[in-house]
Amino acid sequence: MEITNVAEVVDECIQKNGNTLIPVLQDIQSHYNYLPEEIFDEVSQKMNIPLIDVYGVATFYKSFSLTPKGKHIITVCMGTACHVRGGQRIAERIARELEIEPGETTSDMNFTLETVNCLGCCAIGPIIMIDGEYYGQMTIQKAISLLNEYKAKLKEEEADDSSKS
Amino acid sequence: MQNNGKIKITINNQSYDVENKLTILHATQQNDIFIPHLCFHPELSPYGGCRLCIVEVDGVKGYPTACTTQVKDGMTIRTHSKILQEMRTEILQLILSEHPSACLICDEAEECSDYQGTIRKVGFTTGCRWCPKDKDCELQKVVEYLKIDEIEFPVYYRNLPVEKKDPFFDRDYNLCIYCGRCVRICHEHRKSSIISLNNRGRYSTIGPAFNQSHLDANCEFCGACVSVCPTGTLSEKTKKWSGIPEKYNSSICSLCGLNCDIQILTKENKVIGTLPLGDPHLTGGELCVKGRFCLIELVNNPDRILEPQYQFPEGLGFITWEEAFLKASDKLKKADGNKVAVYLSPNLTLEEIVAAKQFAQQVIKTINITSSVLTNNLIPYISLAEKSISIEKIEKSESIISLFLNGNYNYAPVTLAIKRAAEKGIPYLQIGWINDTTSRFASHHLTPETGKEKEFVKEIVESFEKGKEVSPEISEVMKLFKDSSSTIILGPTILDLTEAKEILRNIEKIIKLTGSKLFVLNPYGNLPGLLSSVDLKPHQDILDKISKGKIDSLYLIGDSPFKKRPNVNFIIHQSPFPPSEKLKPDLILPTATWSEISGTYVTLTDKRKKLKAVVKTSEKVLSNSAIFAKLAKKLGKQELKFNKKELSKLIPKKLTIKLPEFNSKPKKNIVQIKTRAFPYTLIQEKNLYTYMGMYLNQLIEGLREIEPEETLIINPIDASKFDIQNGDNVMLKSHKISKKYPVVLRKTISPGFIRLITSNKTFEFETNPCPVKIRRVNV
Numbered sequence: 001m002e003i004t005n006v007a008e009v010v011d012e013c014i015q016k017n018g019n020t021l022i023p024v025l026q027d028i029q030s031h032y033n034y035l036p037e038e039i040f041d042e043v044s045q046k047m048n049i050p051l052i053d054v055y056g057v058a059t060f061y062k063s064f065s066l067t068p069k070g071k072h073i074i075t076v077c078m079g080t081a082c083h084v085r086g087g088q089r090i091a092e093r094i095a096r097e098l099e100i101e102p103g104e105t106t107s108d109m110n111f112t113l114e115t116v117n118c119l120g121c122c123a124i125g126p127i128i129m130i131d132g133e134y135y136g137q138m139t140i141q142k143a144i145s146l147l148n149e150y151k152a153k154l155k156e157e158e159a160d161d162s163s164k165s
Numbered sequence: 166m167q168n169n170g171k172i173k174i175t176i177n178n179q180s181y182d183v184e185n186k187l188t189i190l191h192a193t194q195q196n197d198i199f200i201p202h203l204c205f206h207p208e209l210s211p212y213g214g215c216r217l218c219i220v221e222v223d224g225v226k227g228y229p230t231a232c233t234t235q236v237k238d239g240m241t242i243r244t245h246s247k248i249l250q251e252m253r254t255e256i257l258q259l260i261l262s263e264h265p266s267a268c269l270i271c272d273e274a275e276e277c278s279d280y281q282g283t284i285r286k287v288g289f290t291t292g293c294r295w296c297p298k299d300k301d302c303e304l305q306k307v308v309e310y311l312k313i314d315e316i317e318f319p320v321y322y323r324n325l326p327v328e329k330k331d332p333f334f335d336r337d338y339n340l341c342i343y344c345g346r347c348v349r350i351c352h353e354h355r356k357s358s359i360i361s362l363n364n365r366g367r368y369s370t371i372g373p374a375f376n377q378s379h380l381d382a383n384c385e386f387c388g389a390c391v392s393v394c395p396t397g398t399l400s401e402k403t404k405k406w407s408g409i410p411e412k413y414n415s416s417i418c419s420l421c422g423l424n425c426d427i428q429i430l431t432k433e434n435k436v437i438g439t440l441p442l443g444d445p446h447l448t449g450g451e452l453c454v455k456g457r458f459c460l461i462e463l464v465n466n467p468d469r470i471l472e473p474q475y476q477f478p479e480g481l482g483f484i485t486w487e488e489a490f491l492k493a494s495d496k497l498k499k500a501d502g503n504k505v506a507v508y509l510s511p512n513l514t515l516e517e518i519v520a521a522k523q524f525a526q527q528v529i530k531t532i533n534i535t536s537s538v539l540t541n542n543l544i545p546y547i548s549l550a551e552k553s554i555s556i557e558k559i560e561k562s563e564s565i566i567s568l569f570l571n572g573n574y575n576y577a578p579v580t581l582a583i584k585r586a587a588e589k590g591i592p593y594l595q596i597g598w599i600n601d602t603t604s605r606f607a608s609h610h611l612t613p614e615t616g617k618e619k620e621f622v623k624e625i626v627e628s629f630e631k632g633k634e635v636s637p638e639i640s641e642v643m644k645l646f647k648d649s650s651s652t653i654i655l656g657p658t659i660l661d662l663t664e665a666k667e668i669l670r671n672i673e674k675i676i677k678l679t680g681s682k683l684f685v686l687n688p689y690g691n692l693p694g695l696l697s698s699v700d701l702k703p704h705q706d707i708l709d710k711i712s713k714g715k716i717d718s719l720y721l722i723g724d725s726p727f728k729k730r731p732n733v734n735f736i737i738h739q740s741p742f743p744p745s746e747k748l749k750p751d752l753i754l755p756t757a758t759w760s761e762i763s764g765t766y767v768t769l770t771d772k773r774k775k776l777k778a779v780v781k782t783s784e785k786v787l788s789n790s791a792i793f794a795k796l797a798k799k800l801g802k803q804e805l806k807f808n809k810k811e812l813s814k815l816i817p818k819k820l821t822i823k824l825p826e827f828n829s830k831p832k833k834n835i836v837q838i839k840t841r842a843f844p845y846t847l848i849q850e851k852n853l854y855t856y857m858g859m860y861l862n863q864l865i866e867g868l869r870e871i872e873p874e875e876t877l878i879i880n881p882i883d884a885s886k887f888d889i890q891n892g893d894n895v896m897l898k899s900h901k902i903s904k905k906y907p908v909v910l911r912k913t914i915s916p917g918f919i920r921l922i923t924s925n926k927t928f929e930f931e932t933n934p935c936p937v938k939i940r941r942v943n944v
Contacts, residue, residue, distance in 0.1 A: 037375065048605065050358030052382070053375035059364045 003036045010042045019047055021057055025064060033100045062116075070105045070112040072150055075129040079118035082125035086139075089127055091115055093140045097147055110154055172238040177245065180892055189231035189242055190218055200244050201253060201307045203260075203395050204344035205232045206447055209353050212345050216256045217307065220244050228252065254311050258844060260342050261308070262318040264396070268292030269308050270315055291322075296340065297405040298397035302340065303446070331379040332867030333402055333458040334391050336372075340398040343369060347390035347399060355450040356584040357602055359384045380870065383912055385573055385602055388457040389449030392440060402867075404430075405463050407437040413445060414779040417766060418456035419512055419759050420856060422687025423556070423578055424766045424774040425456050429802065434780050436464050436760050449882055454871065455575035455854070455861065462865045463856055464760050465594045470743050472785045474753040481646045481753075486795075493752055494799035495720065496735050502530030506707050506716045509536045510723030510740075510857050511689035514764025515698060515778055517789045518691070519815040520807050521722050524793040528802050533716065535702045537726030537858070540659045544703065544824050545669045547696065550685035551822060555770045558799050559684055560585055563649030564592040566642065566681075568672070570656035571600040574871055575854070576686055579654060594645055596621075597658070598918040600880075608651065609641050612915060615846040615934050616838040621720065622671040629678040646675075652682045661850050663834050663932045687769055688853040694767035697820035706825075709792065723756070725858030728926075739792065742859045755791050757782045758857065765807075772818050795802040800933075836932050843899065843936035844884070845919055852924040860924050873909060877939075878920035887941050894942040901931050 009031050010024075017023040024043065029035050035058050057060040058064045076082075076091040091113070095101060098111050105112040119127050124136030128143060135146060171182045174199060183192045188211060193200050203210040203215035211233040219228040223241040228249065231242075235253070243249070268274050274824060277294060293299045328336040345362065345799065348371060352358050359382050363370050373382030391399040410430035417424045418439070428445070439460045441451035473489035474481050484492075493533060497505070507525040509518060527536050559565065559582040572580035578936075580603050587593040587606035595607040613621035627633040628643055635643060645651055653676065659665055676683055695701070696914040704726070710716050711731050718735040725740065729747045738750035763778040787795075794807035806812075839846060852874060854861045862868040877895055893909045897919070906921070914920050921939065923929070932935070 040374065050605065052358055052361040052374050056361040060362075062365070062556075129541055 003032065003038045006036075006038045006042050010039055010046060014043075014046055021047065021049060021054065023063075024060060025054075029064060033071075034068045036068075038065070054077065068105065068109065069109050071154070072110065072131055073112045073114065074147075075114045075116055075119070076102070077117075077119040077125060077127045077129070079122060079124035079125070082119075082127055083136045085126045087126040089139055090128065090138055090143050094128075094143055097144065109151075172236065174236050174239070175241045177243055182445070183236055185236070185238075187236050188218055189222075189236055189240075190235050193231065193242075193244060195720040198244060199310075200231055201310055202232060203303055203342060205306060206346050206349065206393060208447070209346065209349040210660060212349065214343065215260070217253055219249060219256075220250060221246055221249060223508070223903050225343065230236045250311070254313060257307060257311055257313060257319075258306070258316050258318055261316050263311070263323065264304065264340060264342055264580060265291045265296075265322065266293075266308075266316065266320075266387045269305065270313060277670040289673060296397040297400040298394075299408075301409045302397060302724070303395035331384070332870045333386050333389065333454070335400050335402060337398055337400075338371060340396045341371060342396055343371070344395060346393040346395065347371065350389045350393050350449055355385070355387055355389050355581070356588070356606075357383075357387070358605075360390065370794050381910075383573065383600075383602070385577075386450060386454040386458060386867075386871065387450050388454075392445065392449035393447060401438060401458065401459070403465075404438040407432060410437055410445075412779075413440075414777060415442065416760065416779060418452065418460060418764060419453040419690040419776060420854065420861070421575060422460065422689060422769060423576060424690065424768055424772075424904065425578060426450055426774075427452065427456055427460075429460075429760055429777075429779050436461055438778055443750045451577060451581070453914050454574050454868070456577070459861060459865050459868060460759065462867075463760065463861075466742070466864055466939060467699075468743055468864065469741050470753060470755040471783055472755060476749060486785070489752060489754060490795050490799050493737060493754075493796055494736075496751075496794070497529060500529070500718050500735075503532065505529050505531045505718045505720060506535065506711070506717055507531060508719065508721045508724035509534065509701075510696060510725065511538055511695050511724055512693040512855075512857050513695070513761075513789065514808065515691065515694045515763065515767060515773075515816055516764045516812045517762075518695055518698050519720075520790045520793050520812055523805060523807070523815060524797060525720075527805060528793075528797050528800050529720070533702060533707055533710065534658060534699055535704050536695060537694065537704050537724050538855075539701055539704045539825070540660070541703065541705060542669075543663045545666055546655075546657070546685065547658055547687070547692070547822065548824055548841045549655070549669060549673060549676075549683065550687065550693075550769045552683050553685045553769045554682045555772070556582065558682065559583065559652055559654070560591075562586070562591070562652035562682060564594070564645045564651040565608070565654065566594045566596065566645060566651055567603065567654040568656060569597045569599075569658040570595065570603070570654055570686070571597075571599040571601055571658055571913075572656075575688075576869075579684065579686065583654070592645055592649070592733045594642060596642075597656070598728050598846070598915045599658075600913050600915050610915075611638050611642070612918075614838065615936055616836040616932070616935070618662060619667045619671070619836075621666055622675065624676045626671050626678065629675070646681065650680065650682070652684060652725045656686050657688045657853055658848075658850060660853075661848075661928075661933055663836055663934075667834075671939055690856075691766045693769050693771070693820065693822055694765070696822045696824065697767065698817060700823060701825055703825050719748070721858070723857040726926075739789065740857050740862070741786075742857055748897050754792055755786045756792065757786050761786075762788050765816070767820055773905055785842060791931060834932075837900065837936050839936045843938050845917060845937050845939060846939045847897065847899070847919045847921060847930055847933075848914075848933040849928045849930060849933045849935070850920060851928075852922050862922075863924070872922055874922050874924055875906065876921075877908045878904045878911050878914050878922075879908055879939075880912060880914050880916040880918070882916045883919075883939075884908070884910050887939060889939075889941050896940045896942050897930075897936050897937050897942070899930050899937045902929060904929060929936075 011135045013024045013027040028039055040054055044054050078087050098106050102113050126138045128135050128138050170185050172185050181196050200218045202218040213230040213233040218231040221243040323339045325338045350359050351360050360372055370607045411432045413428045416429050418427050426442050427439050441448050467744045472483045475484045525531050530651045584606050593607050594609045596611045600613050624635050624639050628635045717733050719733055720737045723740045727748050728745050730749045736750035737752045738744040739754040741756050745751050760779050761782045764776045766774045790807045797805045852860050862872050891910050893908050894905055896905050
């Protein structure tokens with residue numbers, strides 16, 4: 001994927017958030033889906049923050065990613081409550097289904113699989129989160145069917161795109 | 166609360182009166198109570214990272230760290246209870262579980278270090294005996310204090326590769342304890358912000374962004390991080406295996422006109438390093454790369470000449486001093502004084518200069534005394550310097566304007582003053598094409614249009630004189646001049662510009678019109694001393710005389726301006742360093758130099774600085790004064806004295822700079838402006854940084870990497886347009902000339918500009934700045 005309009009995007013995000021680094025980075029990430037290397041010099045110069053400080057913040061927080069992410073981000077909870085109810089097995093099964101390891105992205109850039117240590121709603125565990133939406137009381141079967149739903153959706157979109165063009 | 170702002174606290178059942186707003190650690194240190202610590206640095210913000218300074222405070226839950234907790238009136242503190250020591254032991258064990266520590270807890274440690282009995286074929290540090298910081302390590306000391314003899318936790322070795330590619334210091338992050346001192350000193354004290362803690366948790370690393378090298382990240386190589394590292398993680402390449410210094414001697418750096426105070430570390434009659442003043446483990450950041458890393462490489466340089474040599478018909482051969490004096494006096498006896506030219510280096514001490522002057526005037530009887538640095542552009546530049554303010558006043562000015570300053574690898578005290586001032590809110594404006602360490606602090610960065618540098622300053626003058634309408638850019642400058650009393654900082658890059666003289670004349674006018682103060686950066690160590698104690702002839706005059714055959718002998722004292730042998734009969738080369746290959750001097754006399762002789766240096770504001778002799782030279786190397794004394798005696802002038810006492814009598818009480826009149830015919834300068842066909846601007850720079858006639862970057866490999874000669878320095882943004890990588894060859898074309906050069910990419914140059922440093926006497930390209938175009942050469 002080519003990174004375009006770096007200057008404009010960075011400008012826009014700074015205008016919106018003022019000189020606060022984390023919200024600016026968050027907005028840039030939501031635009032590009034990750035933080036491309038090209039934006040760092042731009043952010044550093046325009047916000048007058050040393051490059052290393054921008055980089056330090058971006059690498060410190062787990063919610064920032066310096067590598068491209070898939071269209072859908074699947075987050076499996078590995079907190080204690082989810083873990084004892086089988087979160088680990090769900091993560092493993094999804095990983096096998098997508099043929100990637102946790103932390104990786106599928107080669108077609110459709111899915112990224114991540115594990116986190118708690119999503120904060122242990123009562124309905126085991127939980128997975130897809131694109132910010134929570135799915136509780138997960139089982140392996142449920143997870144697979146969810147995954148298939150998303151795959152089907154992706155196929156539809158693809159068909160739409162090709163018919164349009 | 167007590168009087169005079171002091172409060173009462175109790176530490177370990179004893180009461181103390183301490184100042185308010187201290188931290189507990191400061192309070193204990195003031196009262197000689199030792200609390201172990203690793204991440205604390207008195208001048209940096211408290212960090213609380215190592216957790217070793219935990220204490221117990223009545224009424225406070227848990228165990229706060231002494232370095233981050235402020236004292237309060239009536240506070241009761243315990244620093245060494247049993248539980249605290251147990252916890253410290255455990256914390257230290259945790260630190261050690263990720264730090265190679267076999268030697269720290271080994272029973273055989275002492276004997277092993279005495280006999281070094283075990284030879285291990287390992288390339289990296291696995292124990293103290295193979296660590297550059299051994300016996301000088303703060304971690305080692307804390308381990309000794311807490312008497313750790315085993316580590317209960319599983320040991321983890323990070324197995325990171327040792328980073329050795331950057332010049333001047335190596336980094337072995339396997340030894341790092343993440344105390345963050347290097348990061349904090351880089352941010353807070355030096356204000357460079359090159360390194361930081363990246364990533365998180367056990368994956369944390371320290372270094373520049375995107376795993377860049379320090380060089381690519383614009384590191385200034387000030388060495389502050391190396392000084393403050395409590396472990397062997399950061400180590401100087403030259404000092405790595407020298408061990409603990411025997412003595413710290415205060416002296417000065419002689420590599421530029423600022424003459425910074427330094428301490429010279431010596432061991433066994435050898436210089437093993439240099440540091441800024443202060444506690445050797447805490448000091449750092451006040452020097453530039455030259456004072457911190459280059460001096461030691463100069464004095465210990467393997468190229469130094471250590472015996473007199475003579476050019477026999479069959480080639481160069483070693484001779485004794487007795488023979489050398491005989492040969493020199495034979496020649497000088499016969500010579501006509503006015504046909505001898507004496508060259509002096511601006512790196513000589515005041516005593517050496519007056520000795521040379523006495524020798525030249527009364528023994529050789531010549532008036533042809535010069536220095537190769539005294540070029541026609543330098544004369545108006547230094548004449549401006551007469552009005553230069555002292556360095557302390559920079560910070561006190563209301564606004565600062567820097568003109569053609571390149572402060573990345575030079576003039577650290579000045580750039581630090583600018584950065585500190587700008588941080589306090591004093592407006593700072595940078596004019597020039599260099600993107601140096603101060604650029605981030607500039608409220609405006611202006612770049613005069615190519616070929617219109619003169620017009621740029623002229624416009625300011627005219628706007629003041631006639632109220633002429635100016636461009637919005639210049640009105641920014643005008644505003645600063647009008648609203649505040651500013652200080653102009655003038656960098657020596659200006660000397661190389663085609664229109665240098667006109668620009669300097671206009672700057673002089675600006676100063677008169679605005680009442681601004683001026684700080685002129687002098688790249689030559691003791692130039693003020695040289696100019697104020699000897700009536701020098703302009704270098705061009707002597708060159709003219711040589712070409713007309715009016716000079717038949719040259720006596721080069723630390724100055725080596727000739728790449729080829731000029732048309733003269735006899736050359737004496739008297740210097741610590743060898744002459745250039747094609748000079749072929751008849752007589753080579755090795756001299757003692759910095760750290761081996763004592764003497765005086767003078768700054769532009771007539772501050773006398775003392776250079777100290779801290780090591781002895783070998784018997785076959787003499788000081789300049791000793792050589793003059795012996796030669797004078799041989800030439801029948803034994804009444805002349807060249808000892809220290811007599812020489813200091815010859816030094817004038819007040820030193821005022823005397824500049825020779827130079828009557829060069831006004832030349833019509835041709836400048837070129839940037840066009841679409843030639844869209845880049847080439848800045849040619851003469852290699853300014855010399856020591857005793859030697860170019861520093863030719864002597865010192867690390868400096869050569871930082872500021873390469875005959876190499877184009879291009880901004881990565883421009884390079885990416887042509888798909889140019891580091892080390893590629895590029896064809897550079899101007900209207901008249903085209904030439905191929907290798908390339909390095911650096912962010913220190915602004916986009917659209919190209920820097921080319923040369924040690925040739927004349928520039929390759931027709932004008933400076935010169936509009937050019939570039940093309941990658943396909944291999």
